[in-house]
Amino acid sequence: MQNEADYLRDYRAGDFPAVLVTVDSVLFTLIDEKLCVLMVQRANHPQLGYWGLPGGFIDQRTDASTQDTALRKLVEKCGVKPAWLEQLATFSGRDRDPRGWSLTTAYFALIGWQTCQPHIRDVSDARWIPVEELAHIDPIAFDHREIIAVARERLEQKTLYSMVPVYCLGEEFTLTELQGVIEAILQKPIQRKSLVRRFESSEMFEETGKMAVTGARQAKVYRRKAGVDGLNFSRNLGG
Amino acid sequence: MQNEADYLRDYRAGDFPAVLVTVDSVLFTLIDEKLCVLMVQRANHPQLGYWGLPGGFIDQRTDASTQDTALRKLVEKCGVKPAWLEQLATFSGRDRDPRGWSLTTAYFALIGWQTCQPHIRDVSDARWIPVEELAHIDPIAFDHREIIAVARERLEQKTLYSMVPVYCLGEEFTLTELQGVIEAILQKPIQRKSLVRRFESSEMFEETGKMAVTGARQAKVYRRKAGVDGLNFSRNLGG
DNA sequence: TAAATAGTGTCTTTAAGACATTATTCC
DNA sequence: GGAATAATGTCTTAAAGACACTATTTA
Numbered sequence: 001m002q003n004e005a006d007y008l009r010d011y012r013a014g015d016f017p018a019v020l021v022t023v024d025s026v027l028f029t030l031i032d033e034k035l036c037v038l039m040v041q042r043a044n045h046p047q048l049g050y051w052g053l054p055g056g057f058i059d060q061r062t063d064a065s066t067q068d069t070a071l072r073k074l075v076e077k078c079g080v081k082p083a084w085l086e087q088l089a090t091f092s093g094r095d096r097d098p099r100g101w102s103l104t105t106a107y108f109a110l111i112g113w114q115t116c117q118p119h120i121r122d123v124s125d126a127r128w129i130p131v132e133e134l135a136h137i138d139p140i141a142f143d144h145r146e147i148i149a150v151a152r153e154r155l156e157q158k159t160l161y162s163m164v165p166v167y168c169l170g171e172e173f174t175l176t177e178l179q180g181v182i183e184a185i186l187q188k189p190i191q192r193k194s195l196v197r198r199f200e201s202s203e204m205f206e207e208t209g210k211m212a213v214t215g216a217r218q219a220k221v222y223r224r225k226a227g228v229d230g231l232n233f234s235r236n237l238g239g
Numbered sequence: 240m241q242n243e244a245d246y247l248r249d250y251r252a253g254d255f256p257a258v259l260v261t262v263d264s265v266l267f268t269l270i271d272e273k274l275c276v277l278m279v280q281r282a283n284h285p286q287l288g289y290w291g292l293p294g295g296f297i298d299q300r301t302d303a304s305t306q307d308t309a310l311r312k313l314v315e316k317c318g319v320k321p322a323w324l325e326q327l328a329t330f331s332g333r334d335r336d337p338r339g340w341s342l343t344t345a346y347f348a349l350i351g352w353q354t355c356q357p358h359i360r361d362v363s364d365a366r367w368i369p370v371e372e373l374a375h376i377d378p379i380a381f382d383h384r385e386i387i388a389v390a391r392e393r394l395e396q397k398t399l400y401s402m403v404p405v406y407c408l409g410e411e412f413t414l415t416e417l418q419g420v421i422e423a424i425l426q427k428p429i430q431r432k433s434l435v436r437r438f439e440s441s442e443m444f445e446e447t448g449k450m451a452v453t454g455a456r457q458a459k460v461y462r463r464k465a466g467v468d469g470l471n472f473s474r475n476l477g478g
Numbered sequence: 479t480a481a482a483t484a485g486t487g488t489c490t491t492t493a494a495g496a497c498a499t500t501a502t503t504c505c
Numbered sequence: 506g507g508a509a510t511a512a513t514g515t516c517t518t519a520a521a522g523a524c525a526c527t528a529t530t531t532a
Contacts, residue, residue, distance in 0.1 A: 004284050004337075011338050017299055018257035021342065045243050058331075060256055060340040066331045090329045090344045092297075092305045098243075099250055101299040103260065105329045105342070160473075176484075194521055196485075201520095216483035217529040234399075235493090235520060236473035415511075433494055435512075440493095455510035456502040474493060474520090 019092075020102035023069040024055030024144065026151035027082055029113040029128060030168045030181045036113070036128040037148055040077060042141055043125060046098050052141030053148070054126065055104065070107040077126045079119025082109035084167035088151055096143045104142075108151045112170035159185045160236040163202055166224065174212045174219035175199065182237075190238055198237070204228040258331075259341035262308040263294030263383065265390035266321055268352040268367060269407045269420045275352070275367040276387055279316060281380055282364060285337050291380030292387070293365065294343065309346040316365045318358025321348035323406035327390055335382045343381075347390045351409035398424045399475040402441055405463065413451045413458035414438065421476075429477055437476070443467040 002010075027038040039051045054077045055070070063069045067085065074082055085107055092103040113128060120126050129137065131152060134145065158164045165181040166173070179195055199205060206225050211218035241249075266277040278290045293316045294309070302308045306324065313321055324346055331342035352367060359365050368376065370391060373384065397403045404420040405412070418434055438444060445464050450457035 002284065004287065008285060008337055013257050013259060013339060016296060018252050019260045019297055019299070020252060021258045021260060045241065046247060048243065057255060058258055058340070060258070060333065064332055066329060066342065087328055089326055090305060092344070093303055094299065098247055100252060101297070103305065103344070105331070105344075174484090191522055191524090192484090193486080193523085197520075213530090214483065216481075216531065217485080219484060233520090234475035237521075413511090430495055430497090431511090432496085432513080436493075452503090453510065455504065455508075456512080458511060472493090476494075 017101070020097055020099055022055055022057055022102070022104040023066045023073065023107070024053040024104050024147065025070045025074055025082075025085075025107040025109050026053060026088065026148055027074060027078070027109040027111060028151070028155060028168060029111055030184055031113050031128055031130075033180055033184055034130040034132065035152075035168075035181075035184045036130050037134070037151075038077065038120075039127055039129045039137075041125045041127075047139070047141045050139050050141040051127075051129070051137055053106075053144045055106075066105045067107065070105075070109070074109060077120070077123055078111065078116035080111070080116050082111040082167075083115075084110040084164060088147070088154060091143055091147055093143075104147075106147045106151070108154055110155075110164065110167035112168065114170045155185055160238060161233050162230055163198065163204055164230065166204075172208055172210070172221050172223050174214075174221055176214075176219055186238055188238065194237060198233060202231045204231060256340070259336055259338055261294055261296055261341070261343040262305045262312065262346070263292040263343050263386065264309045264313055264321075264324075264346040264348050265292060265327065265387055266313060266317070266348040266350060267390070267394060267407060268350055269423055270352050270367055270369075272419055272423055273369040273371065274391075274407075274420075274423045275369050276373070276390075277316065277359075278366055278368045278376075280364045280366075286378070286380045289378050289380040290366075290368070290376055292345070292383045294345075305344045306346065309344075309348070313348060316359070316362055317350065317355035319350070319355050321350040321406075322354075323349040323403060327386070327393060330382055330386055332382075343386075345386050345390070347393055349394075349403065349406035351407060353409045394424055399477060400472050401469055402437070402443055403469065405443075411447055411449070411460050411462050413453075413460055415453075415458055425477055427477065433476060437472060441470045443470060 029036050038054055040054045042048050042050050042052050055073050058066065058069045063072065070085065071081060088106040088108040090103060090105045094101050096102055134148065159182055165185055166178055168181045169177055179192055183189055204225060205222045208221045208223050210221040212221050268275050277293055279293045281287050281289050281291050294312050297305065297308045302311065309324065310320060327345040327347040329342060329344045333340050335341055373387065398421055404424055405417055407420045408416055418431055422428055443464060444461045447460045447462050449460040451460050
């Protein structure tokens with residue numbers, strides 16, 4: 001019987017028909033009170049010219065995992081790393097890509113648009129699209145419309161029991177801005193008092209000492225404490 | 240400039256180094272008050288003889304998605320479909336499989352062991368292993384120990400806000416049995432009253448009319464209503 | 479001082495936790 | 506009747522909802 005070393009020496013990838021593997025990201029931000037997603041106009045076949053999610057193939061030399069692929073592709077388009085990145089789900093099937101049986105591991109990401117605006121202005125093929133306008137964009141590449149829908153669903157759920165929406169904002173923000181993102185995501189008003197209670201009990205934030213001028217009473221400016229990542233509440237907001 | 244039809248005609252998979260793609264499942268059940276996971280002794284290289292998760296390669300002719308692959312492989316080992324199946328996450332990297340850069344989409348599944356016991360008895364390479372014994376099983380194939388840990392984490396979380404643990408039981412069960420699974424998963428006692436409140440308000444279950452004899456007062460026997468799937472509570476159990 | 483926005487106080491509501499009590503069955 | 510298990514009643518607690526109120530800034 002063959003031993004493992006012999007097996008590996010004789011092993012040739014490609015004996016089985018390969019699955020086409022990609023990695024795509026759904027990157028959200030908030031612009032003008034509107035939840036937006038970063039879309040890229042495809043520069044190659046197939047579906048050249050279609051709007052789709054930023055992503056692409058794994059580079060086996062540089063990527064230690066699909067998360068690295070996602071980050072690499074996002075940095076290409078935005079110039080900076082997203083403030084939040086987590087795996088969403090893997091979408092697969094025979095018909096989702098015309099080249100054959102394929103699979104994409106999708107990531108879910110958040111960033112403050114201010115952070116990457118300079119870079120996106122230069123990359124003419126990338127654009128922030130308000131999620132409400134997606135319905136009017138047709139076609140959309142592959143199954144990316146469905147992937148975005150799943151990502152939105154996940155974002156909504158996480159908004160109910162965590163502070164993730166804060167990663168749609170810049171480094172510094174006011175409570176009213178945070179409330180704005182949350183309400184844009186949930187598409188309904190929330191109780192500011194409930195938000196304040198969570199904001200404080202999370203201990204994820206600290207005052208910068210600065211005040212934001214809004215035309216009336218000035219608002220305290222906060223930032224995320226270094227090294228804090230996430231905190232889940234044991235109860236949902238907006239019952 | 241080439242059009243899409245030309246591009247697809249000329250397209251050859253294999254121009255890029257392929258990623259090795261597999262699908263694996265973490266199937267849980269409850270046996271003797273203990274949470275167990277289905278493990279299979281590997282019959283092929285690499286890592287022949289190691290215990291690992293049931294899974295394998297996608298069959299592009301028969302599988303419409305990785306979920307089909309997961310189901311196909313589980314049915315091979317258990318003879319029946321799991322009562323619950325959902326995608327867990329995709330694990331990837333250069334070193335997780337000695338054959339090269341690889342990726343596995345892992346599924347998370349639940350079943351009552353009674354349902355598949357006859358088949359598992361025949362498949363000599365499959366075994367239910369109590370999760371507490373996993374620490375003593377070394378080696379475990381690939382990164383499957385880590386995948387199981389992530390699945391357990393997910394099961395624990397879902398137990399706090401849903402009725403999923405019920406899918407670890409057979410078709411018919413008592414409240415005390417359900418409480419048992421939950422306590423085995425959370426590794427701590429819960430308030431039966433809280434469980435009863437959730438059980439009723441979920442409207443996921445119905446009485447069978449039967450009673451279970453336990454040696455003292457008999458317990459009502461319930462079953463899941465047809466077509467009910469899941470329900471998430473807006474608040475966690477076991478503060 | 480009025481309007482606008484920021485932030486607080488406090489009562490109500492909801493659903494879980496704690497645990498005592500009642501019910502049923504077998505011996 | 507007593508032990509064991511099943512099921513219910515009810516008071517307490519934690520955290521969100523509702524909303525009135527105070528505070529600060531600019532016009």
